[in-house]
Structure formats: C-alpha cells, structure tokens
Amino acid sequence: MSTRRDFMGMALGGFTAVGAIGGLYAAKRTWDPLPSVTAAGTTVVDLSQAKAGEPMTEKWRGKPIFVLKKTADMPAHDRDVVVNGERYHVSIALCTHLGCIPAYQKTSKTFFCACHGGMFDTSGTNLPGLPPPSPLEIPPFTIDGNTLVLGTEGPEYLEMKKNNLIA
Numbered sequence: 318m319s320t321r322r323d324f325m326g327m328a329l330g331g332f333t334a335v336g337a338i339g340g341l342y343a344a345k346r347t348w349d350p351l352p353s354v355t356a357a358g359t360t361v362v363d364l365s366q367a368k369a370g371e372p373m374t375e376k377w378r379g380k381p382i383f384v385l386k387k388t389a390d391m392p393a394h395d396r397d398v399v400v401n402g403e404r405y406h407v408s409i410a411l412c413t414h415l416g417c418i419p420a421y422q423k424t425s426k427t428f429f430c431a432c433h434g435g436m437f438d439t440s441g442t443n444l445p446g447l448p449p450p451s452p453l454e455i456p457p458f459t460i461d462g463n464t465l466v467l468g469t470e471g472p473e474y475l476e477m478k479k480n481n482l483i484a
Contacts, residue, residue, distance in 0.1 A: 359468035364400055372421045374410060377456055377467040381410035381418060383428070384465070387439060391426060394440035396452070396482050398473065400460055407465065408441040408453035419453075428453070455483050 360377040367373055367386040375382040385406040387397065397404040410418050412430040419428040419437060428437040433448040441453035459471025470478075477483050 359466055362465040362467065363463070364403070364405065364465055365463050367405070370423065370426075372406075375467070377409075380456075382456060382467060383408050383410045383421070383441075383453070385421070385439060391439045394438075394442065395480065396440045396442065396455065396477070398458065398460070398465070400465070401463060405465075406439055406441055407455060407458060407467075409456050410453070412449055413443065413451045413453065414449040 358378070360375055360382070362373070362375050362382075362384055364384070364386070367384060369386045370388045370391075372383050372385040375384060383406065387393075387404040387406060391404075393404060396406070398407050399405075412419050412432065412435050414430065414433055414435050417430050417432040419430040419435070421427075422429050426439050427444070428439075428441070430436070430449065435447050435449040436444045437449065437453055438444065441455070443449040443452050455474070455477065456467050457470045458474050459466045459469045460473055474483070
C-alpha cells in the first residue's frame with residue numbers, strides 16, 4: 318500500500334464484498350421454504366378405511382383432498398387411481414372455476430359446486446356447458462401398499478402426467 322487512498326479503496330472494496338455476500342445469504346434464506354411448510358409436505362391416507370361410494374376428505378398442505386372409493390356402477394376413467402384392484406378418485410377439493418369446495422351428491426354421483434352450479438363426475442372431470450374450465454386437480458401422490466402418500470410424485474402420478482391427465 319503506497320498511499321492512504323489505496324488503503325481506503327481496498328477497505329471499501331472489502332466491506333462491499335462482505336455486504337454483498339450477506340445480502341445474497343439473506344435473499345437465499347427468504348426463498349427457502351419454512352420448516353413448517355416442509356414438514357407439512359406429505360399426508361398419508363389409509364385406503365383400507367375408505368367405504369365404496371362415500372368420499373373421505375383429507376387435508377394436504379392446507380387444501381382439502383377428496384378420496385372416493387368407486388363402486389362397481391361408477392364408470393372407470395384414466396384419471397382413477399388403482400390400488401389393489403380398487404379404483405379411487407383422488408383430487409384437490411377446490412372447484413377450478415373460483416376455488417369453492419364442491420359437495421358430493423350421492424344420488425347423482427357428482428361433485429356439485431353451489432357457487433356457480435359447476436359439476437364434476439366421479440373422476441373429477443368437469444361436465445360440459447357449466448362454469449368450471451377444467452377437471453379437478455390431482456395432487457402429486459405415490460402408492461405404498463394400501464396407503465396413498467400425497468405430496469410425492471410416484472410412478473403412477475408420473476404416468477398420468479405423461480398421458481396429459483394432469484396439468
């Protein structure tokens with residue numbers, strides 16, 4: 318260091334570098350998910366508790382999830398989740414029109430959204446001519462024996478995604 322001006326320039330450069338590293342670290346920490354969000358990432362659903370024709374409502378990441386064990390008279394669909402030969406409808410229970418929660422109607426075997434009259438069949442497909450623009454969303458899932466693990470993309474989910482059954 319030959320002059321005081323050189324020393325001041327180096328000190329200012331060093332403080333700037335330390336400040337930039339601290340700012341980048343703080344920014345990265347804000348982008349990371351909170352521990353509570355990470356812990357709530359998966360939900361395990363015991364499918365042996367499901368009764369045919371009666372939907373169960375589970376909670377995953379703060380959203381309601383419909384799990385409906387299909388009866389023999391309900392039509393099969395590619396969107397169905399098949400576990401041990403049984404067919405299930407699994408979807409996020411929020412209408413794709415405005416986010417209302419549809420109710421299952423046993424008599425018509427449909428999910429009815431009272432907000433604007435939207436209807437979905439037992440596979441979550443929106444019925445034509447009604448407000449919902451798309452089918453009920455299928456959450457990421459994997460099958461582990463007789464349980465459904467929501468929040469992880471298993472081979473069955475990836476196959477549905479590959480066949481454009483999931484947006």
